[in-house]
Amino acid sequence: AQSVAQPEDQVNVAEGNPLTVKCTYSVSGNPYLFWYVQYPNRGLQFLLKYITGDNLVKGSYGFEAEFNKSQTSFHLKKPSALVSDSALYFCAVSFLLRTGGFKTIFGAGTRLFVKA
Amino acid sequence: DAGVTQSPTHLIKTRGQQVTLRCSPKSGHDTVSWYQQALGQGPQFIFQYYEEEERQRGNFPDRFSGHQFPNYSSELNVNALLLGDSALYLCASSFDRDRGYEQYFGPGTRLTVT
Numbered sequence: 583a584q585s586v587a588q589p590e591d592q593v594n595v596a597e598g599n600p601l602t603v604k605c606t607y608s609v610s611g612n613p614y615l616f617w618y619v620q621y622p623n624r625g626l627q628f629l630l631k632y633i634t635g636d637n638l639v640k641g642s643y644g645f646e647a648e649f650n651k652s653q654t655s656f657h658l659k660k661p662s663a664l665v666s667d668s669a670l671y672f673c674a675v676s677f678l679l680r681t682g683g684f685k686t687i688f689g690a691g692t693r694l695f696v697k698a
Numbered sequence: 699d700a701g702v703t704q705s706p707t708h709l710i711k712t713r714g715q716q717v718t719l720r721c722s723p724k725s726g727h728d729t730v731s732w733y734q735q736a737l738g739q740g741p742q743f744i745f746q747y748y749e750e751e752e753r754q755r756g757n758f759p760d761r762f763s764g765h766q767f768p769n770y771s772s773e774l775n776v777n778a779l780l781l782g783d784s785a786l787y788l789c790a791s792s793f794d795r796d797r798g799y800e801q802y803f804g805p806g807t808r809l810t811v812t
Contacts, residue, residue, distance in 0.1 A: 586740075614799050625702070625788055625803035626741070672740050676799040683729065683753040684799045688740035 584609045586675050588689035595663045596697050603658040603692045605673030615656040616674040617647055620691075626672065632656060643667070663696045670694075700725065702791050702804035710810045711779050719774040719807045723791030729753075730772040731801065732764060733788040741788055747772050748794055776809075784811045 585608045595601045607613065614633050618626040630641025637649045647658045656673060673689040703722045711717050723730055729748045733741035743756035747766035766772045770791075776783055786808050790801035 616800075618803075623805075623808075625805045626790075628800060628802070631800060674740075679754050681754055683746050683748055683794070685743055685746070685754055685756075686731070686799070686801065687743070688733075690740045691738075 584675065584677070584687055586673055586687050586689040588671075588673055588692045590692050591690075592693045592695065594695045594697065597665055598662050601660050601663045601667070601694065601696070603671050603673075603694060605656045605658065605689060607654050607656065607673070607675050609675050609677055609687075611677060614676045615647075615649060616676065616686075617641065617645070617656075617658050618672045618674060618688075620670040620672065629658070629671075663694075665696050665698050668694055668696045702789055702802050704787075704789050704804035704807050706807060707805070708808045708810075710812060712812055713779055713781060715779050716775065716777045717779060717809060719776075719787050719789075719809070720771065721774070721789030721791075721804060722771045723789075724802045727791035727793050727802070728770050729792045729794050730766060730770065731790045731792070732772070732774050733790065734758070735786040735788055735806070737785070744774070779811045781811050784809060 587606045616631045617629040620626050632639045632649045640646045670691050672691050676684050676686045705720045731746040732744040735741045744758050745755040746753050750766045761777045763775045786806045788806045789804045792801045
């Protein structure tokens with residue numbers, strides 16, 4: 583069965599330090615991988631995606647993610663965290679359906695706290 | 699260009715009642731997906747609509763139904779509400795020919811069932 587795992591419920595980091603939010607997936611075929619961010623009482627905002635090509639993907643707000651096919655991981659990273667990065671982060675996998683269209687599976691989310 | 703809009707923002711219903719949530723997709727998008735996000739969890743796929751047809755459905759009972767209109771807007775209906783239906787309901791739109799499957803999410807409707 584397809585699944586997405588975010589092993590950390592919460593990540594704490596000091597402002598200015600690098601951050602990593604982990605994600606692993608189990609999907610057959612070649613999935614499309616995404617990171618979304620959610621602020622309180624808001625919908626999800628797209629950060630970045632991996633489809634094919636370079637394993638290091640750069641996205642919005644200075645975030646980047648590294649795709650590792652052998653480890654089936656797609657970790658989110660940022661070289662220098664900001665207090666304003668504090669939010670809920672979701673890893674997601676989308677895959678094409680035989681019936682047409684696609685389906686997206688989300689991880690449970692990781693709450694990031696950046697301390698000033 | 700307006701993004702994805704949802705209405706209402708908040709809703710309080712009683713067990714056994716029925717509710718209708720509405721979504722207008724981003725301009726140019728033709729596909730609408732609905733998700734349920736319970737407190738402390740990630741969004742769970744309910745179903746996806748394209749060309750006014752339900753194209754795929756997640757693991758949700760028949761109490762959850764939907765509709766897509768010719769202008770691509772969509773409704774989510776939930777009958778016989780249960781306490782466990784309390785959640786944030788998210789609508790996401792996308793363009794079918796965009797094989798990148800990038801979705802744009804609305805702000806959600808917070809449903810509370812008492």
